[in-house]
Amino acid sequence: MTKEFSLKKKKKGLRGSIQSILKPSYQTIKAVKGINFQVKQGEMLGFIGPNGSGKSTTIKMLSGILTPSEGELQVLGTNPVTQRRKLTRHIGTVYGQKSQLWYHIPPIDTFYLFSKIYEIEENAFKKQLDKLVELFQLENILNVAARKLSLGQRMKCEIAASLLHQPKLVFLDEPTIGLDIIAKQQIREALLEMNRSEGTTVMLTSHDVGDIESLCDRVIVINQGEMVFDDHIDQLKRRFIHHKVVEIGFTKPTVVNSLPPDVDIIYADQMNLKLKVKHGISQLMEHLMVQYSVADLNINEPSMEEVIRSIYQESSQEEVKNA
């Protein structure tokens, strides 16, 4: 699946402005270059990548908003391009940076409008609404004009709105952007509950690693429009982490002069040592214990954020090489 956009280029300065008025030049950019994947029902799939990597474009193509330039796609057995209306009846979408709530009126009114949009039966709607109100704890904010809600309250309403018609598949594009820890936690729990009780498939993009770690079994990493990883989240570490970090505290001031191969010093002073170890941890430990008087020892894996950062950097360096 591929998506191209044409972009108007503008040169700098007043002369450039005049030139671009008279004779605009266009440039085609590929936002998404040949992505290919399948999602199982009931899966919770994380979709991560740096800004401008093509995450949102992919989700928009999957939900029928954008037409792909090339390739085939099928969502819930429908073609998003030709059967948009049929598809949208069974999917929910939330864009963290775009609100679907009506600004001047309370969320409950938007919810009723949605019940008309999706032609939900009165009873089914009431039942689902009650469930969502409980799940997202909306009792007190249902009747407050949307403009008066906090960001977290608003986002809970946005997600609830996208679940009113009991979609089989939900696309969440940065649903926790700008939220505090408590709001994030509530939203994560509610999504997990929906997934558990209704088997809702969730596709989620986020810059928050916590979202991905606590929600998703499977992760796709996309960078510069290409898929660079698609597997279980544990594999992400195994695949991309080739080192551990060892921290050592000494009982007395020590100068370390000999180390086994494949060990790099990250930090060193008289009392502390921080090492990056690719393999052979046990040899290293033996070496240290025998040679020096060690008071304290810690072995750490790099954090998820570090892993992801290294993936982004790796593939953007490749891009530079290729160019």
Added chain:
Amino acid sequence: MILKRIKGELIFLLSVWKLNLSSAMEYRASFLIQVFMMVINNAIYFVFWLLFFDQFEQVGGWALHDMFLLFAIVTTGFGIAFMLFGNGTRLSSSIEEGQMDYYLALPRNVQLYALASRSSVGAIGDIMFGVSMFILAGHYTIQAILLWMLCSLFVASIIVSYVSILSSTAFWIGRASILTEQGTNALLTFSMYPTKIFEGLGYFLIFTIIPAGFISVVPVEIISEINVSKLVMLGFVTIILLVISIIMFNRGLRKYESGNMLNINL
């Protein structure tokens, strides 16, 4: 099948309109002021005609009472158009800024919902003014009243189709908000003057690329002459424009490029 779908869309539109109204009513004072301002606005334009016809008895065969009828049709038509489909004026900028995602993500007719998702409050003032102009125009027969109502609906449909057609060009040319704004203004301007003053190029324009003739002189003649064959013609023109607007919008939608701008439903 098709009838059921139309019924479904109508039920949906009704709830959108209800919501638009309650959204506007959140600020009661501002609502009333806007309606009142629009009445004043139209009245001021009419003062121009009072002054004008104070100087001249008639212009191109049209006298003051024809202007009453003209205003009764045009302002009522514009009022209905933008009360029900008030987002028309913003449609082109929504397209060029890539803000159609919201409508596309819903199982609804994108064009209808995008147009109806906002009501112009001032439009209610337009309708009020149009009705009072009709009362002043003095066509007090059942036929005239029915024809006036029917014509106003046709006029409103022509206006909405025209605005939609202009806005849809944004799918191809990118920035079409100025074109839409200027085109809509031109339509309004050409329709608010006695059409009889145009001949040659002007006459050609108002029955082609700026279809002002169909929303001014044609309905005026339909009502003052009780002319049914012209009514049929007007209905025909309305349908053609509606079809063009639907085809253009849906063709364009395939070229739609989404954007990342912040948007909220006001």
Added chain:
Amino acid sequence: MPNVWKKIDKYLAVTRVSIKNVFAYVREMAYRSTFMIVILFVFIKLWGVAFADHQSIAGITYEQTLWYLVVTEAIIMSKISIGNVISREVISGSLAYTLGRPYNYLLYHFFNGFGESIIRLAINVIAGSTLVFLFVGPPAVELWVVFPVMITILFAIIIDFLITAMISFLAFFTEEVSGFFFVYQKILFILGGLLIPIDFFPEWLQEFSGLLPFQLILYAPAKLFINFSVETFNYIILQQFLWMFALGVTLGILFLLGKRRLSVNGG
């Protein structure tokens, strides 16, 4: 003396920047001048029919009427539109910060808007004159007349700016001022003589609008252009000066009163 020059230079710099900024969307402005063409085209037709069996009305010919309308329409489409900016600053209270900057608040807004105003005036005058020229030929005036007319237009823009600023400052006292802007605009349409030369009005309405400043914004420069005389010019300038003085003083008082409220609210 160098101090004064520095001050002048500061505001001229503001105008220069605003002109430069305008160039970023000069194409849009040019497109917007289509409305000038549309409205003048309609007027050419309308007055053409109206004048069909009159040589002149109230001493004004068909050609003169059209050139009159070129001037009034060009001014109304080019006047400084700053009202919403100022009133929003007043209502939101951000005026308190803007006032702290090292320039005179009103002068800044005037010169900032003036840059855009000049460009728009030029575009609209060119668009309008070209069209009218094609239909009725050149105006029956000597070329140098343009310069004194430009002076009256400059003062017209200042008077309009003063009135707009006054309305904006009403926001110190009431939250909703858009209604006042609207009423002012509509008054200009009729009593300013935008759509129809005031000479065509009934006697009583002519006298009434003569007592008000609005006719000095549109009617006076346009009438001077089609029917120039040094006496009329002097008379208009005198009237414009008197009104600028009166409006300036009122504006100053309003500003002082408003500022006091601002410091009370800002506490």
